[in-house]
Amino acid sequence: MTAVCGKGGDIGWFVHDRFGMFIHWGLYAMPARHEWVRNYEGIRDPEYRIYFELFNPDLFQPREWARAASAAGMKYVVITTKHHEGFCLWDSRYTDYKATRTPAGRDLLREMVDAFRAEGLRIGFYYSLLDWHHPDFIIDRLHPHFSDPDREEQNTGRDPRRYAQYMRDQVTELLTGYGKIDIIWFDFSYPGENGKGRDDWESEKLLHLVRELQPEIIVNNRLDLPGMGDVLTPEQFTPEEWPKDKTGRPAVWEGCQTFSGSWGYHRDENTWKSRRMCIEMLINHVSRGGNLLMNVGPTARGYFDARALDRLEGFAEWMRYHSRAIYGCTAAPDEWRAPQDCRYTWNPETRRLYLHLFAWPYKHVRLVGLGGKVRYAQLLNDGSEIRRPHDQMLVSQVKAAQEDLVLELPVTPPPVEVPVIELFL
Ligand code: GLC
Numbered sequence: 001m002t003a004v005c006g007k008g009g010d011i012g013w014f015v016h017d018r019f020g021m022f023i024h025w026g027l028y029a030m031p032a033r034h035e036w037v038r039n040y041e042g043i044r045d046p047e048y049r050i051y052f053e054l055f056n057p058d059l060f061q062p063r064e065w066a067r068a069a070s071a072a073g074m075k076y077v078v079i080t081t082k083h084h085e086g087f088c089l090w091d092s093r094y095t096d097y098k099a100t101r102t103p104a105g106r107d108l109l110r111e112m113v114d115a116f117r118a119e120g121l122r123i124g125f126y127y128s129l130l131d132w133h134h135p136d137f138i139i140d141r142l143h144p145h146f147s148d149p150d151r152e153e154q155n156t157g158r159d160p161r162r163y164a165q166y167m168r169d170q171v172t173e174l175l176t177g178y179g180k181i182d183i184i185w186f187d188f189s190y191p192g193e194n195g196k197g198r199d200d201w202e203s204e205k206l207l208h209l210v211r212e213l214q215p216e217i218i219v220n221n222r223l224d225l226p227g228m229g230d231v232l233t234p235e236q237f238t239p240e241e242w243p244k245d246k247t248g249r250p251a252v253w254e255g256c257q258t259f260s261g262s263w264g265y266h267r268d269e270n271t272w273k274s275r276r277m278c279i280e281m282l283i284n285h286v287s288r289g290g291n292l293l294m295n296v297g298p299t300a301r302g303y304f305d306a307r308a309l310d311r312l313e314g315f316a317e318w319m320r321y322h323s324r325a326i327y328g329c330t331a332a333p334d335e336w337r338a339p340q341d342c343r344y345t346w347n348p349e350t351r352r353l354y355l356h357l358f359a360w361p362y363k364h365v366r367l368v369g370l371g372g373k374v375r376y377a378q379l380l381n382d383g384s385e386i387r388r389p390h391d392q393m394l395v396s397q398v399k400a401a402q403e404d405l406v407l408e409l410p411v412t413p414p415p416v417e418v419p420v421i422e423l424f425l
Contacts, residue, residue, distance in 0.1 A: 023297075
């Protein structure tokens, strides 16, 4: 296979901005039992039809979504233009299975794009390689009809080449009709028996097309092509250290995460992360050189439910005071190992190091290897000075080596979810 990636996308802005919003929205918001509900419950096309017939998000105000994302400190959005169910949020010429043919009656994608752009966010499109509605998509092991006794019969006449062409046609619409698109997020490959991969998707052709239409676009790594795409995408999992590429160099990566255990709106799913967990997640990603793409699954009526808004507000409150410990930041050089229960993020341009304290220690913290290197230290939330200990007794008890720096903390932690100390090197 030839190397098709050629010049990759423009990742400069991406590794600076660090924080984006994922949006999973489609017909599955109506059953509200996970976006894989068709697969999980083996729902047939005719039964699923009712959602298409009644889809009517009457409270859809994408400006509100965009404002919530922007307030939370998110700098880009990745929208599910089509998920595995096959339903399209835009007015595609190549299918009738689209928002314009539901009671919603309009191109919902365009309204989202306009709203998020107006808030200054960059735009990414998620596009599902799977399609459980398309008549040429071969029924495979993830398809809701896979266990049907007459599966083989259902598969006769299905033409995977036509499906691959359908994807190229749709991707062309998406990448020519909505202005500059910064990310295309293909999902996903599962090669092997009764699975699908690069030969089914005709991934090389698809990627060529994408690069031709939007040369700077970032492409994720789920097309099953050799190499990794522009971005590695661990999902529902936070790597413990900076993931490496095949040559052993630190990779560009973006973890995608949910507030609860589902991507699409799930009414009864109760494993919601706390505000604090979400913020710690963001810090963990950036402190290991990555981005965080945090998902919201809007309701069928078109709004973010109270649980999601609460987490977004948590981000907003924290980011209001701490965003400079995120934007432009990455992992700190290896020689500065963060103390217990702490993380470092590091801005190599401003040469500021950020100490994120997941647990607030009593009175002092020792920073290995930073002795003599720090000009000034302050709490980031209020810009109040943090000094070295005055009490000589304490200094001797801490047993700091020459190379270490000891800071004296107030006994009471500042009133923020995760306190941060900004160190000027
Ligand atoms: C998985 C799931 C999908 C979700 C995606 C996000 O691949 O299939 O439902 O959209 O993860 O990364």
